[in-house]
Amino acid sequence: MQTTTSHPIVIEAQGISKTFFDPNPFLVLDHISFQVEKGAFVSLVGKSGCGKSTLLYVLSTLDTEYEGKLRLGGELVTGFDQDRLARFRNEHLGFVFQFHFLLPEFSALENVMLPALKLGKYSAEEIEVRAMEKLRLVGMEDFALKNAMKLSGGQQQRVAIARALINDPMVIMGDEPTGNLDKKNSLIVLDILKELAAVNQQTIITVTHDQEFAERTDRILQMEDGKLL
Amino acid sequence: MKASGTRLALRIALTHLLAKKKQTFVAMMGVTFGISMFIVMISFMQGINDFFMDLTLDGSPHIRIYNPAKIDRPPLLALRYDSTSNWLVVRHQRPKNEAIRLKKGVQMLDNIRKMPEVQQASPQLATQAFFHNGPIEFAGNVVGIDVKAENQMYKLYEKMESGSIDKLLTNREGIMIGERLAAKLNVVVGDRVSVTMPTGATFLLKVVGIFSFGISTIDDTRSYVQLQTAQKMLARPSDYFTDMHIRLKNYRTASALAPGLEHLYGYRAETWEVANASIEAGEMIRNVLTFVVSLTMLVVAGFGIYNIMNMTIVNKMRDIAILKATGFESREITNIFLLQSLIIGISGGLMGLAAGALISYGIDQIPFPARDIIKLDTFPINYRWYYYAAGLLFGAITTVLAGYFPSRKAAKVDPVAIIRG
């Protein structure tokens, strides 16, 4: 894969704009264009309300109501139907939401396993082994069988990170993935993500308010009032 | 790949159901109630239908051939005057004085007995008569029968309360009397009874048997004698009879055969359906009742499921958003919730079948209150596997319908709207 010295482009946004009409029309995303190379670890920073999460939802293909073009892994995903996008997300994207989102009826382990079971690439036994590995990576292996609802906020967030990693996605997106973590754990997650980018050549884009965190990533994208600076 | 997708949907569905056991149980009980009601209704109503049908077919011919008195013949005047251009008024026209016998009946009987569809045919000579108990007269009728044929057709031997058929076979003076008539006449087997014919002649006959059909109108009035005895009592020749009763191998073919017989012999051929139109009306009413009550129950159960599924989906918005964000397609989301509804339907339905069977069995044990009017020990219940299959099918259909719309709604949830918080 990595035959050329220049890395292929994994995320390519071309003039992405989005308008909210509530209550008055205003441009949340204003012609945003940028590219991210394979294996890069990028952080997205900016004041609260500047549109970081909104941009991330567009990049993650969850939000399809925008203008402009989005290419992921060289594929033009703009215009894909919902089911095709779902399959694409399942296989190629990992996502950690701003507010920790786990399925409350399932154990931590099951939460991590579900996207892999859906993908169906490995047997259930293999998936369980792999899910345990991911949980170990974020230091949650001891809580594997605990019900997701009974975990603390930071623990839930770490399980969500493990879940984002389970299918070895091409792109990992995080909306303040360390927002609920203490300094120590936050740095652990940072190291994990850095390693995934460097060793596995997975592309990572995270929104963060933590200046220190941002400075340790490969590249910082600065947003202001819906524009990329 | 697809099978694993369904398995995963099933796993999630089961987890959801088990996480809210109480709600699941309540929804299931709704279905259980509806289905058990359906089973009880249909088993009981069909039991009644079949009971009446058996009773009817037991005591009446599949086809009865007789000579209807022709009242609607054209007035003789019409032959002389052109009735299209003249007004003809004939008041109170009487029938001709002709015997209402079946002419060439003996040959007809032979021919009909040879028909492949026919199991047995039996000639009858029926007449009104008065039975005497001292000074009191009771109206009834005397039926002259071919004892052997009649016995085969109506299993008279099963209906004997006392005495025996064989005695009637050998005794030209013998008479068999319905149970209630015998009670009114205060006679038992071996006694003599005096009978007056419409012609005025009175005969003294020996009671050789007492029978009971379990139908009060028959047991109250009917008596049997040998055909020859009846012919003698009415002073008629030995080939004279008025009715012919036909029993078919399959009673359902009656209405197909009857028009042919009418055409061939020129007499009225009345099928059991026509003779017992009220039975069919009763059957229809019971069927409608079963249908309406069961449908209402199922609709109520369906709305219960619809409500609960709607509530579930509102509560599970976050879960749906996560599943979609992590790559579940709309079809799989629909399946997750449709499966929950189906599981409620199938398990509630199965419990309904069990409860229905139990309640039916219970009803089957209750003594029938009017046992002396109708020969029926307990309430009639039919046990048929296809009632249960239909019950389960209806349950499944209802729950799928009730679950479909909420599940579709689930599939349409916009994950961004929820994840944005």
Ligand SMILES: Nc1ncnc2c1ncn2[C@@H]1O[C@H](COP(=O)(O)OP(=O)(O)OP(=O)(O)O)[C@@H](O)[C@H]1O
């Ligand atoms: N559904 C919506 N309808 C209308 N306006 C919205 C909607 N969602 C978000 N906004 C607005 O769009 C702007 C950008 O929101 P967004 O969530 O992207 O901000 P953010 O940069 O992620 O902020 P934060 O750092 O606080 O998470 C905000 O002004 C917000 O009020």
Ligand SMILES: [Mg+2]
């Ligand atoms: Mg945000």
